[in-house]
Amino acid sequence: MSHSQNTFLGAQLPVYDKDAESSDGEKKQQPNDPEYALDKTATIEEGSEKFHRLGWKRLTICLIVEAIALGSLSIPSAFATLGMVGGVLISIGLGFVAIYTSYVVGQVKMRHPEVEHYADAVRLIWGRFGYELTGVMFVLFLVLLIGSHALTGTIAFINISDKPAVCALVWGIVSAIILFVLALPPTFADVAILGYIDFVSIITAILITIIATGIQAGDAPGGLSAVNWSAWPAEGTTFYSAFLATTNIVFAYSFAVCQFSFMAEMHTPKDYVKSIWALGLIEMFIYTVTGALIYAFVGQDVKSPALLSAGSTVSRVAFGIALPVIFISGSINGTVVGRYIINRAFPTSPMRFINDTRGWIFWIGLIAILTVIGWVIAEAIPFFNALLGLISSLFISGFTFYFPALFWFQLVKEGKWNNGWKNICLSILNAVVFCIGLTVLGIGTYASVEDILHQYNSGSVRGAFTCNSASYT
Known part of the structure; x- marks a missing residue:
């Protein structure tokens, strides 16, 4: 048997006695039998195809699930802080930036097919240290997102x-x-699927909220004006x-976090460009229209999420319709981080x-x-949402912005930086x-810390593992 036949994805296989027999007298299939090797190869091919x-x-759709969740209905409150002009410009501008950085992420995957998760890509520029650091960031952020949902x-x-x-x-x-x-x-x-x-679910919940707030504004004294x-x-x-309002919009465009993980399962990876353009344009449209219309209908008093501004009955209906997006968008984070861990734990095993x-x-x-x-x-951290904002500032800034920029300079760029106008x-x-x-x-980290301090000073921090339903509303 050749060395290549006696290994399984680089791991040395034990050699057994060819004449070993089972208890019923039939010869057992051994790892150094050709039939065994074929079975193992079939297992790997079936798994890879799966x-x-x-x-x-x-x-x-996967990117939409990961990116567009109920948090999109927090954007009207961001518009209320930034103003209509600022909100629209930031929503559209960051949308195009996110499309570009996701394009760069895809280029890295195309040039380095062995990359399966974000940490694998960072290892290409920062070595083992970057791999381990980004792996911790990746797992921690996605686990916190599970808790957030x-x-x-x-x-x-x-x-x-x-x-x-x-x-x-x-x-x-x-x-x-x-x-x-x-998950x-x-x-x-x-x-x-x-x-x-x-x-x-999310489109219906958004439409209900827009229509309800629009009707309320039209029926109020003075109407829309x-x-x-x-x-x-x-x-x-x-x-x-x-x-802090700006970071709400920044984090709404954080779909690059899971892009490597998703692309690792594509049968035609080069088609990713169609996906990021489709998602980016859909997100820009949803975020801008949702933020602008609901803010125009409700004004400075718009709540976050905006469902709460639609009136008691309508908000209950909208929350019910939004349940699928809450749980499906939340569960995909568990699937992504689970795939990362199992790939690291069993890199050469059919497991x-x-x-x-x-x-x-x-x-x-x-x-x-x-x-x-x-x-x-x-449940244990009473200022969890503010903590999530802090973690997002620390992590999303890299996953969506400075890591892709570094990828381009170190992995994608051809020739010197000043070699031609391109x-x-x-x-x-x-x-x-x-x-x-x-x-x-x-600045996002600073703003998040200030928000945590403000919550404590205002007494709006809920208790840990509290039964009090009022503290959640």
Whole structure:
């Protein structure tokens, strides 16, 4: 047997006695038998085929699920802080920046097919240190997002049921269970099927909110002309509150975080360009129209999420319709981080393909652990949403901005930066994107810390593992 036949993806296989027999007298199939090698090869090919069924349309849906969640209805409150002009310009401008950085991410994947997750790409420029650091950032951020969606589910159930006597922890546990179940499909091609429901859910919830707030504004004394919206930031708007509103829009365009993970399962990776343009334009349209219309209908008093500004009955209906987006968008974070962990834990084993009993047991246990950790952190930290903003400032600034800029300079750029007008223009563009990332990192962190201090000083921080439903509304 040749050396290549006696290895499995680089791992040395043990050599057994060819004449070994089973208890019933039949010869056992040994690892050095040709039939055994064929079986192993078939297992790998089947697993690989199972995880390479994602086309560009389903990739678009996966990116929509990961990027467009109920948080899109927090954008009207960002418009209220930034003013109509600022809100529209930032929504459109950051949309094009996000499309470009995602294009760069895709270029890295095309040139380095072995990259399966974001940490793999950072290892190409920062070595083992960057790989481990980004891996921790990647896991921590996605686990916190799972917790964030568990909390959002709790808030939704509290508003829908309108039963304050029910302990809020009950709704939190129900939310965690739903997130766990929806994260169980291990391939993104399967998750994409749920994505169609997710997309219809958020669009319907947004339309209901826009229509309801528009009717309310029209029926109010003075009609639409009496709504107190402004083209510019309201008087007294502080720098930290304005930048915090900006970061709400920044984080709405953070789909590059999971792009490597999704592209690793594409059967035709070069089609990713269609996906990022489709997603980017859809996001820009949804965010800009949602922010502008709801702000124009409600004014400075718009709540976050904007569903709460649609009136008690309508908001309950809208929250009910939005339940799929809350849980499907939340669960895909569990699937992504689970895939990252299992790929690291079993890089040369068929276990990573989750196609047998042992693989499924490990996968189910892993998703359960990730969901529980996310839920516990979210319930234990009383200022969790502000903490998520802090973590986002620290991490999204890299995933969406300065890492892609560094990728271009070190992995994509051909020739010197000043070699022709194309390189000069792209060098300037990527330098600007890098500076945007550092600005979000520095000022976004400052603004998030200020927000945490403000919550404490105002007494709006809820208790840890509280049953009080009122503290969630």
